[in-house]
Amino acid sequence: MNTKDVFYILPQSIKNIIEKIKELEKLQEIRIKINKPILIYADNKEIVTNYIVTKEELKTIIQRISNYSIYAFEEEIKQGYITIKGGHRVGLCGSCVIDNNKIRTIKNIASLNIRICREIAGCSKQVMPYIIEDNRILNTILISPPKCGKTTLLRDISKNISNGMKVANLSFVGKKVCIIDERSEIGGCYNGIPQMDVGLRTDILDNCLKSEGIMMAIRSMAPEVIVCDEIGTDKDMESVLMAMNSGVNLITTIHGAGVEDLYKRPVFKEILENQVFQRAIVLSGLGGVGTIEYIYDFSKKEKLWRR
Numbered sequence: 394m395n396t397k398d399v400f401y402i403l404p405q406s407i408k409n410i411i412e413k414i415k416e417l418e419k420l421q422e423i424r425i426k427i428n429k430p431i432l433i434y435a436d437n438k439e440i441v442t443n444y445i446v447t448k449e450e451l452k453t454i455i456q457r458i459s460n461y462s463i464y465a466f467e468e469e470i471k472q473g474y475i476t477i478k479g480g481h482r483v484g485l486c487g488s489c490v491i492d493n494n495k496i497r498t499i500k501n502i503a504s505l506n507i508r509i510c511r512e513i514a515g516c517s518k519q520v521m522p523y524i525i526e527d528n529r530i531l532n533t534i535l536i537s538p539p540k541c542g543k544t545t546l547l548r549d550i551s552k553n554i555s556n557g558m559k560v561a562n563l564s565f566v567g568k569k570v571c572i573i574d575e576r577s578e579i580g581g582c583y584n585g586i587p588q589m590d591v592g593l594r595t596d597i598l599d600n601c602l603k604s605e606g607i608m609m610a611i612r613s614m615a616p617e618v619i620v621c622d623e624i625g626t627d628k629d630m631e632s633v634l635m636a637m638n639s640g641v642n643l644i645t646t647i648h649g650a651g652v653e654d655l656y657k658r659p660v661f662k663e664i665l666e667n668q669v670f671q672r673a674i675v676l677s678g679l680g681g682v683g684t685i686e687y688i689y690d691f692s693k694k695e696k697l698w699r700r
Contacts, residue, residue: 396420398479399507402457404450407431410442421540426504427451437540437682455502458483469600471496472576480510480581480588510581512589516542516683517549521560523688523697524644524672528566530554530618532637532669535646536654537676542683543646544578544622546676548589550644551579551620555592570595571616573606579622604628611639618642630664637669651675652689668692 396417400408411423416435424432427448433440458475459466469475474484484506490497524533533550537543557567574580574597580587582599591597596614598606603621610616619636624645636643647655652673655661664670673689680700687699 398477399423399481399509402454402477402483402507404453407444407446407450407454410444414440420509422509423507424504425451425454425507429504437678451502451505454483454505467498471498472600473499474576476577476581476583478583478588480577480583482508482510482577482581484508510578510589511545513542513545513549513683514590515549517546517553519685520546520674520688521550521553521558521565523674524550525560525563525565528563530568530642530644531671532643533645533672533674534655534670535644535674535676536649536651537646538650538678539648540682541676541678543676546674546683547620547622547644547646548579548591551595552590552592554618554620554644555595567592567594568617569615570618570620571610571614572597573601573603573610573619573621574599575601575603575606575622579620602628604632607632607636611636611641616641618644620644622646623648625660627660630660633664633669634667637667643669650677651686672697 410431414433414435419436422434425446427446429446431442431444431446433442455463458477466475470485474482476482485499485502486504487499487502489499524531535543535547551570551572554568555570558565570592572579572591572595574582577599580591580597581589582597585599587597598610603624607619610619619641624633624647633643655665668691670691675686677684677686685700687696690697
């Protein structure tokens with residue numbers, strides 16, 4: 394993992410603490426709070442340090458992540474994060490300023506969560522044969538609890554669809570992909586440029602609402618496949634149905650433990666009745682981050698593969 398961009402925003406005193414971590418290559422989060430010890434998460438383990446962060450140190454980090462112009466990042470700040478170079482995301486907490494029942498900005502920032510963005514090239518190789526049929530992509534939903542690798546898997550799927558690949562002795566030709574990246578997690582865009590490899594034929598609408606972005610992409614970019622993360626609102630469902638009716642294929646995700654969670658939630662009723670999805674890939678952390686539990690076929694209502 395390239396830590397250069399993360400280390401750049403940290404004061405030397407905090408940098409020295411992080412560099413001592415044995416599992417540095419498996420670093421996941423750095424949680425920093427004023428007058429509290431630094432918490433480090435690596436390889437799914439929590440490390441509580443003895444180092445107490447000062448207000449001045451946190452202020453230095455904020456200045457560096459905003460390039461010394463915090464006002465230039467107001468649009469990102471009001472959503473609770475800033476994406477830094479390398480695609481890493483820094484979550485922010487403090488006093489929310491409310492205007493017309495909406496968050497206008499966050500001031501008096503007192504805690505940060507630096508989430509490390511990393512690629513795992515080839516992690517989707519196992520699932521690709523199950524979502525490709527006759528050189529077309531089957532509408533697929535990834536179902537996973539939090540922090541089980543669904544966004545990492547989604548990113549690698551996007552790259553393979555975009556670049557094309559050899560799958561089960563078949564030559565899959567790359568497709569035009571548009572990623573609707575509402576929280577800048579899939580592409581990890583910095584100044585509009587994806588920091589992660591999302592493929593040759595991929596365009597990204599960064600920091601864009603899924604409900605708006607799906608239709609915007611169809612109108613302006615003529616994608617063959619749309620990729621987005623964590624659908625869950627009625628507006629999202631409307632956009633998903635519109636994409637299907639436009640002949641565009643969809644790869645997306647939801648939080649959940651299995652296919653049964655789709656059927657339990659009323660918001661998914663219409664897309665299930667319209668048989669939007671053909672495949673489900675269910676993840677867990679039981680065998681480590683990114684464990685694929687099973688692959689489900691919605692038309693046959695059966696598991697095609699299981700761990």
